Amino acid sequence: MNVSPATSVALAPHSRWTHHRTVGFGYLAISAVAVGVGTVLSLLMRLHLSWPAWSLPLHGPILPEEYLGLVTMHGTLMLFFVLTVAPQSGFGNLILPAQIGARHMAFPRLNAASMWLTGLALLVLLTAFFVPGGSPISGWTAYPPLSATALAGPGQGEGMDVWLAAIALFSVASTLGAINTLTTIVKLRGEGMSWPRLPLTVWGWFTAALLSVLAFSVLLAALAMLFCDRHLQSSFFVPGGDLVNGVLLQHRGDGSPLLWLHLFWFFGHPEVYIAILPGMGLTSMVLANFAHRRVFAYRLMIATTLLIGLLGILVWGHHMFVAGLNPFAGSAFALSSMAIALPASAKVLSWLATIWRSRPQLTTPMLFALGFVSLFITGGLTGPILAQPILDEYLHNTFFVVAHFHLIMAMAGVFGLFCATYYWFPLLFGKMLSERLGKLHFWGTILGAYATFLPMHLTGLAGEPRQYAQLTGVPGPAGQLLQTTLPLQNHITYGALFLACAQLPFFLNLVLTLRSRLRASQNPWSATTMEWAPQAADELATHRDPCHYAEDGVLFLGQWEPDATSELPPE
Amino acid sequence: MHLTQAIVTGQSFWHLPVDASRHGPALDAHLLLNLWIALSLLALAHLILLAGLAFRRRASRPVHTLLLEYIPLAALTLLFAFLAARAQQLWAAQRYTGASPAAMQVEVTGMQFAWYFRYPGADAAFGETRPSLVAPGEGNPLGLDQTDRHSGDDLVTSQLVLPAGREVDLALRSQDVIHGFAVPEMRLKQNAVPGQTAHIHFTPTQPGSYAILCTQLCGLGHYRMQATMQVLPPAEFDAWLQAQEAAASKRGQP
Amino acid sequence: MPPIVTPPEIERRHKVHESDNGSGRRPPTDKRTGGNGEGDSDNWNDRPQGRRGPRERLSQVRMGVFFGLFAVLMFFIAIVSAFFVTRASGHFDAYSKYVNEWLPTTIPSILWLNTAVLILSSASAEMARRSMFREEDVMDEWIGLSRRTSQRATAWLTLTLALGALFLAGQWVAWDQLAAQHVFFKSNPSSHFFYLITVAHAVHLFVGVGALIAALIGLRRSHQIASRQIFVDATVWYWHAMGLLWLFLFALLEFGQ
């Protein structure tokens, strides 16, 4: 494999297995497996929702519990193993050291260990398909008592145990990885790389890592308690006198299912920001790169990144407005959730201002960054709607929520990943992905994303609840209500199929490019951040903020260029 | 009248189901306001985005952080604050206080995968239930303790029948796992959590049959855990209640 | 300033190859850290990247340990907040009386003894840590005149290990005593938490014991005094944190029920 000079030197000092490059690719491989499986599951879900009688070849029709298994595994794979792993750990390891002028991560062995642990977690999770009873059916949020006893349904026995084990492993691995990231950023920044000079990508990784250290250990504690409830008859989350499936549970005490909700969402909300913060940082940098400008209000962007992280730990209750939370607490969480919309809006404004009348180069990475902005706006604007308890009372657990988080998390997050792939491909492989296929990929994906997830708002507003294994064959007024959403269901399913097919140009692109002999130039995007420096890391020092471009948009000054060349006038 | 008109057209544009409760129209108005605002911001932001891409590159001028960042941000702050304040008013009106003492009491119990409704009967008090007595096969799905003096006149049904125009106080309970009690047409949703009782109150206004859905994942039958809410004109409701109670007491005496 | 001063010109000549921490080249008592980006005031123009003070690696590991301890802290905060929630919750029984099944667990008095042992072990760990950083001895050891620091630290760490093992044994006895009174994990909410907290803490101490053993091995095996310092330092900070955490948890169990 060909490596560009900036990274090849860094291969020397450490063993190949602990090198951050190996670890980074390992993480990407893990998330590639997860995204493959997760996508197949999502398509099965869609097909089943549109054609409930359809029978899966070699398997037969999809039973309700199997549908719920699909939902649970899809959510778990995508959120944990794709959007937590790939942006933060995958690209974090590949790019972060070079971007801060370091040559490696702070703890290479620990780093490798957390990667393998993550892989193990994925392996464990995937066995859930094959254990007796099948995969768990309680969703990625695993609310007890449904998740607290095997009596509650198929998949809640061994499947649930496997899920718990996998997520526990994942928590440990993520915490270790985050410790590594944090120490690397604090301690290993190269000469001259002061805090305000850090690219916004690094700020994204930094904040996400802080949130990981904070949140994953809370999840781990909750998982431990749930394990005790399941196997040691404790009652952390199981209320007294609970009668499940005709069996009176013999747990002593008055556990509270709401306690799990609090602990889970204290983790869960920061988790969704962990998934998106690196993407936000990358988008900022890529927009500025191709607009040949500074990022608009750079310091404010740093501040909003940190503020989103900070507020992100204070809003968990907005998932529980109608879950039995005190109404006054509902108001408080509504306030903090509305407040978090402000730093997010500040970011959007800054993105818009950065590209305003800049005539940017519309390269593929730039297109994906623009797509990120678009999807973030579309998905984000429904956030404050959901954050108003009185409206959430109507919208909670409907497809409106599903639309919200697929646009802002799933699609924006995935656009961030594609942006990263196209942008850093020349750095990682010394080759350029084809622009033509890339653009095809972009247009297909953004079209598919909107075609799939916009109509979900409408089915949600019409009352369609989430996690329903079937929308037909239900008697009474409920059946009629669900019936009204059916025409849109097919539309959504076609959209999803189209969206999945739109990924084919991407794979074709990868294969063709990796096989071609054409070499990319050293810094094809005229990027200014340290990872594109032509020198080896030893000789580097950082001399300025990122994104120095001359007025004409041609000349640029990398962070690594010594002051000898005349300083460009600030834009 | 104008508002109602606007709501009705907005409802069909946004696919909202009919609205049949007293707090519903205000909620709908606020929801539609939110949706239109979101849609306009969405359009505006995309216009800015596309315009920014399309227009010729502008010669560099000093950057107006104030103009481009802080003033729009202040505007958005005001907008979000306004929406939050209105939502808070509605929320407080609905949730901060309990039902009026005159409200009709009904207990709702969720279990995998059915809803049961219990009317307290003439004594206006619910009898005791015990998990150990639960026997759906023997017609006692709630585990009603017949030795309790309040139990005798309790009426258990599988359909929620309510009079139009009277406030209802629902006590939500669950026997096994968390369920979600939702009536889209009543703009109502509240989880039933085992081990605790949640109260929610509302007033149905239009007679009709409405869907009661379970909106919290509760197991493989989650999708078919439904019931019907029948809202009757008050006179019909009284007749129904009397007939039911008569039938129940006949069953009660062997 | 350190006793041996390396002029920057000489420093620049041997380019670093193995790692950029510079340990083993400069005496490990050098208090200087630098190069971590805060560069402007640090004359970064002249100093090539990668030459860092010998304490650099130590402070890195310390920081890693502290971030890890923060995660551990969050883990226990989650459990302790669950403790308070559960202590306060009850239900209405068949006679509409509010019952709270929380039966405060009588804490075996041996826990006081264990706590004292753990405090002692922390003290001896601190002795080990301090002895790794005593300037003259470190210089001696760096030059190769003696291995006094490591020998002393080995003794203190062994004592810590013994005390730590004693603490764990003491906890075992406490569980045994409770079991003899028929207080088991599943008995009631309070006992859930007693066992959960003590066991989770014991698991963390087991990790600490593992670290102590690793540090002892490291003290014998490692060729660089700087690495030996790191082993001891990181282990001892972890150990202290577990001791401190125990004080809080013990106070919670003893007085918070």
Ligand code: HEA
């Ligand atoms: C990252 C998160 C993520 C992603 C990407 C997706 C992608 C998709 N999801 Fe989603 N989904 C969730 C997270 C995600 N989902 C979660 C958390 C839930 C809730 C689960 C629960 O209720 O418990 C859910 C639930 C959910 C439901 C609701 C089921 C129900 O409640 O009944 C549906 C139904 O249509 C659905 C459909 C889809 C579809 C059609 C896609 C399609 O978009 C898939 C198309 C695939 C792609 C576009 C490929 C993506 C490519 C990459 C990621 C590239 C990787 C690149 C590198 C590794 C470099 N999902």
Ligand code: HEA
């Ligand atoms: C990456 C993931 C991500 C992100 C970033 C967000 C962002 C936000 N989310 Fe979302 N959310 C999820 C992932 C995410 N969410 C998931 C996965 C769920 C479901 C979990 C489950 O139940 O399974 C969920 C559910 C969820 C709920 C619970 C819904 C329910 O279950 O009933 C709520 C409620 O308040 C909420 C609120 C918000 C808010 C206020 C934001 C804010 O941060 C949004 C801020 C963004 C904006 C406000 C847009 C800014 C743009 C503009 C203002 C345009 C500017 C205009 C011009 C220039 C003209 N989210």
Ligand code: CUA
């Ligand atoms: Cu009951 Cu879902």
Ligand SMILES: [Cu+2]
């Ligand atoms: Cu949230």
